Amino acid sequence: MSSTPPASASLPRARAALAVLGLVLVAILASAGPDLAQAPTPESSASEPPFALQLLSPGPTSVATHNQKQKPEAYTASIPDAAMRVRAGPLEVTGLARGLRSVALVVNGTWTSAVPGPDSRFTTQLDLSGAVNGPLVLDVYGWDTPPDNHDFKTALNLRVHLFVEGGRDASPAAERPPGHPAHGRTLVWSESFDTLSRKVWHAGPKPDGQEYGAASFLGYDDPTFDPYTIMGGFLRIRSQNRPGWADPAGYGRTWLTGHLSTGFPDGSVSGAFRKGYFEARMLLPAGPGAWPSFWLLDQHGIRNSVADGAVEIDVIEGYGHATTSYVATEHDWPPPSSRMEGYRRAQKNLTGLPDYSLAFHDYGVEITDDDVVFYFDGIEKFRAPLYRKATVSPFFMMLTLAMSQDWPITVPPAGYYDLWIDHVRVYR
Known part of the structure; x- marks a missing residue:
C-alpha cells in the first residue's frame, strides 16, 4: 500500500505501531x-x-x-x-x-x-x-x-x-468403451479399496529398502502417524508435516507419508504383470513440494537391483506446484556399482492438461512386447521402446505421496497434503 507522506513527525511512528499490532494479530x-x-x-x-x-x-x-x-x-x-x-x-x-x-x-x-x-x-x-x-x-x-x-x-x-x-457413482465400469486402451481386454487384477489388505499392499519404503524424497515412508503400525485411510471405497494417503519429529534415519525429514507397493521385501508380489494395461484413478494434491505418483518396477529388481539394476516405469509423477502438467518416464537403472554407466531414460513432460487437483483422472500405461505407451484419461500421450524387453521381469505397482527435495516445500494451513485413489486395475 502507498500513501502521501504526512507532515507530522509523530504520525509515521503511530502508523508503524499500528502495522506491528496488525502483524501480531495476524500471527x-x-x-x-x-x-x-x-x-x-x-x-x-x-x-x-x-x-x-x-x-x-x-x-x-x-x-x-x-x-x-x-x-x-x-x-x-x-x-x-x-x-x-x-x-x-x-x-x-x-x-x-x-x-x-x-x-x-x-x-x-x-x-x-x-x-x-x-x-x-x-x-x-x-x-x-x-x-x-x-x-x-x-x-x-x-x-x-x-x-x-x-x-x-x-x-x-x-x-x-x-x-x-449419497451421490452418483462416477467410478468407471470395468468394461471400457471403444477407443479406450482397456476396451476388449480382460480385467486380471483389481483393487477398489473397500479395505486395505496387508496381504495385497506392502507399506513403508520401497520393497528394495531404498529411501528417496523429503518424507519418511511409514508402515502400517508406526505409532507416530497413520498415513492410510479407507473412506467409502476410496484410499487416502496423507503426507503430514511434523516439525518436532526426530527422523530416526538421521536425514532431518519433518514430513511423514505413505508408500504402498504390490511388491514385498522378500521378493514376492501380490500383483505383477509382464504385459497389459495398468491404470490408477486418482485425485492429486496441489501445493509446492507435493510429489504424488503411480509407478511400476520390475520384480527382479526387488532383491537384485544392486547386482543387476532395474527397469522403472513412472506412469505419473505429479508436482503440486504445476497441476496442469506431469512427467511420464521409463528408466533403465544400471547396477549401483556401474556408477550410472549405461543408464537410459525416455521421458516426456505432459502439459496443457486440466487441473488434476480438482477432479479424478485416469493415469495409465500399456506395456507390450516392445513398447511402453502412456495414457491420460484413456488418450495416448507418449510412447517409448521397452528397455530390456527380452529379459525384463513382470512389473509390480506402487502408489506414493512423496515430498520433493528438488523444490521448496510449502506447509499449508492444514499441515498436510492428501492423495486420493479410487481404484487400481490391470487388463490383459
Whole structure:
C-alpha cells in the first residue's frame, strides 16, 4: 500500500505501531486454528486489518491468513474427517471472513457468492444435488473489497476436501468403451479399496529398502502417524508435516507419508504383470513440494537391483506446484556399482492438461512386447521402446505421496497434503 507522506513527525511512528499490532494479530489468528470460531471479533485497524478466512460448517477448518495477491501458494486447510462428510443435496455453508468484504465458494467450476455481515460471518447455500460420491474439492476465496470490485489489496483463499455420500457413482465400469486402451481386454487384477489388505499392499519404503524424497515412508503400525485411510471405497494417503519429529534415519525429514507397493521385501508380489494395461484413478494434491505418483518396477529388481539394476516405469509423477502438467518416464537403472554407466531414460513432460487437483483422472500405461505407451484419461500421450524387453521381469505397482527435495516445500494451513485413489486395475 502507498500513501502521501504526512507532515507530522509523530504520525509515521503511530502508523508503524499500528502495522506491528496488525502483524501480531495476524500471527495470533494463524495459530488460532479452529478456536478462532469461538474467539470474539476484535475491532480492525483501518490501516492494517487482521485478515482471516475460515469455514465453521462444514468444519471448523484451519484458518487461512496468507495474502495470495502477492504470492500465491498452497492453501489447503484442515477439516476433521467427521466434518468433511456431507450428503448430496443442498448444503449450508457458514464461515468467518475477518477483514474481508466479499466471499466466493467454488465447486466444480460453479461460483457462489456471499457477503460477510458486521460480525464477519457469512452463510450461503451450495447445491450438491448432482455431486458424485467421494472426495469433492471446495475452494473458498475472500477479498477486502465489495463484490465485483477488483481493486482489492488482499485476497485470501483456502481449499478443503469434502466427502460426498449419497451421490452418483462416477467410478468407471470395468468394461471400457471403444477407443479406450482397456476396451476388449480382460480385467486380471483389481483393487477398489473397500479395505486395505496387508496381504495385497506392502507399506513403508520401497520393497528394495531404498529411501528417496523429503518424507519418511511409514508402515502400517508406526505409532507416530497413520498415513492410510479407507473412506467409502476410496484410499487416502496423507503426507503430514511434523516439525518436532526426530527422523530416526538421521536425514532431518519433518514430513511423514505413505508408500504402498504390490511388491514385498522378500521378493514376492501380490500383483505383477509382464504385459497389459495398468491404470490408477486418482485425485492429486496441489501445493509446492507435493510429489504424488503411480509407478511400476520390475520384480527382479526387488532383491537384485544392486547386482543387476532395474527397469522403472513412472506412469505419473505429479508436482503440486504445476497441476496442469506431469512427467511420464521409463528408466533403465544400471547396477549401483556401474556408477550410472549405461543408464537410459525416455521421458516426456505432459502439459496443457486440466487441473488434476480438482477432479479424478485416469493415469495409465500399456506395456507390450516392445513398447511402453502412456495414457491420460484413456488418450495416448507418449510412447517409448521397452528397455530390456527380452529379459525384463513382470512389473509390480506402487502408489506414493512423496515430498520433493528438488523444490521448496510449502506447509499449508492444514499441515498436510492428501492423495486420493479410487481404484487400481490391470487388463490383459
